[in-house]
Amino acid sequence: MATAHDKLRNSLNLNIIKHIFNTLDEGILVVDSNCKVLFYNQTLSKYEGLEPQNVVGKLLFDVFPSLTPEESTLYQVVMTGEPITGRFQRYINYNGRQLQTVNTTIPIIEEGEIVGALEVSRDMSVIIDLTDKVAELQQQKAARPKFPGSNGFRFSFADIIGSNRKIREIIEGLKKVARTSSSVLLYGETGTGKELFAQSIHYESPRKNHAFIAQNCAALPESLLESLLFGTTRGSFTGALDKPGLFEQAHGGTILLDEINSMGFFLQAKILRVLQEGLVRRLGGAEDIPVNVRIIATTNEKPSVLLKAGKLRKDLFYRLSVIYVEIPALRERIEDVEELARYFVAKYNSKFNKSITHIDDRLLKRLQDYRWPGNVRELEHVIEAMMNFADDGRLTMQYLDYLGCSAFKDYLESEYCVRNGIRDDIGLVEKNMIINMLDEYDGNISHAAKAMGLKRQALQYRLKKYNIFLKDQKA
Structure with a gap:
């Protein structure tokens, strides 16, 4: 068979x-x-x-x-x-x-x-065209006259929010590091703000009036990343032109290599040569070009794990980690959640032209009870989502109803809707109450929402949540 x-x-x-x-x-x-x-x-x-x-x-x-x-x-x-x-x-x-x-x-x-x-x-034509445009813009930016003051895209240590002891110790230590030219390796989970720390090092260093160039090493295939970082020489491959790479463009400044563990070992070896000798060679070129660049690298996986898995060269790790910093996850500095939340409220007040002045204590408690797997970036997205709907000067619990599909939304439903094993009963009671109220107001959503003390959007969310369908919905 x-x-x-x-x-x-x-x-x-x-x-x-x-x-x-x-x-x-x-x-x-x-x-x-x-x-x-x-x-x-x-x-x-x-x-x-x-x-x-x-x-x-x-x-x-x-x-x-x-x-x-x-x-x-x-x-x-x-x-x-x-x-x-x-x-x-x-x-x-x-x-x-x-x-x-x-x-x-x-x-x-x-x-x-x-x-x-x-x-x-x-x-890869579209990606390469976009990469060339980014490289061109970075080159133009590097060539602009430098002047003191923020342009809205520069960050310093003053922009890092939080009173957590470990965060403050890291900041004080990196302020000293910023004065030197030693390479730096930053480890932190996704969303912890690694680029914010890297920019702070650069813009509080003697290099601040030169280029800061960031490149995500996971964003491009290795062959394209190599040509972007090191540049090309005319004839090195069909259609190649003489073009400086990012290392040359960052001469005198700082280059951030984000997710450096995404590079293959061949390219990691070329980065090691830049660190050791301060020289780059364009693809297809015969001449070594001296560059004075400070390298800051980041990884979202622990170096010990990467080394054991063979994803990071040991010699590159030792050369990069002259200064090694582990940025704590938000769950490890939960006392900073309130300060961060207020900062993001102020940010989106300005961006959305709103005037929210207060965050409800119950809402803050829920924010502080969560583990934040997406870290500071996830917290910002949650605040931004609620700020889209807030319009009465206060950020309160009711705006949690407007959150879309997310880990935080799942947490709210699993932790705060489940009390003593009665989640289904609570949901059934709420569903029946909504159905009865809609019957009383002849399907008029606005009137039913007002009678229940809800906004129209909040009631519509519950209709979708409980799969309540109305034959003739009325405004």
Whole structure:
């Protein structure tokens, strides 16, 4: 009797595999050992503008005339039998359109013989264009005349809210660190404000009148991140231009490498060279360029865990962590919740043109009882959401009804709606009361809400919560 595994293996015929390949978001291209195209999926067809029937059966270099054997990952894999992963390519297709992709190419081997290669391509043109624009803006910003004073995007230690003893000790220590040029490694959970601390170090340092450039290392494939950080030299790959990288643009200032553990070991080694020698070399370049840059790096996982998992080079960690700081999670400084909440109320008063002057004590208690897995950023989002609806000078419990789907919303429903195991009973009583009130006011939501002491939006929320549907809703 055939097993499920045997049935699945037998069902995966060539047509089914082709159908699967045609439904993927990535481009799939298969060539034989002579680089003749055997398969070309619909995704490639969409962003290259070529029909599969006009590609299959042709030699790769006839389809892509600007591509040379030295630049072709498919050709290299067919020749060597070695896979190539995460390779950036820029080339001109048959219709003259420039394409920018990140490719992974693997050999197809049968009975020890290389019979072809398969390439998976992700079109990165939009991301690269945006990255180039960001790099250009950062370069323009770095070239602007410097002058003292905040521009609305700069933060200093005075902007860090909280009276928690550990936070104050960190701030006092980093004020001393800011005077030097030592590298800094900041660890903190997502939402704890790592970039705020990094900016504070820079803008209270002798480098404050030079560039502060932040780059998230997890936002781009490694090949693109490498070219962005180190720059390119004309001819280093097809279409490459002479362009300074972020290290050059940050000369004299500070560069923040956010989530540095997202880098592969190859790029981590290049960062280590910058730290040790103060030199960068553009992609394809032969000259070392001296740079005077302070490096601040962040990670949202504990370095001990990253080192054990092999995600962070030990030599890079030791060189980065000349100054090492662990930023406490909000649950570890819960006494700062009230101060932070009042700060965010003032912030959104200004932003939304409101005048909320008071936070209800019961609301503060709920905010202080929560564990805040999203930390300060999550607290800000909760305050912002309530501020959208607050209009009577006070932030009170009623505005919690307007919160959308979130961890805090789930917490409220599980912790404060469940008392002594009677959640279902409470919900049933409230549901029946709403139904009876709507019947009394002939389905008029506004009148029913007023009679219940609720705002119209709060009643509508409960209608949705309890799946109460009205045939003829009235204003």
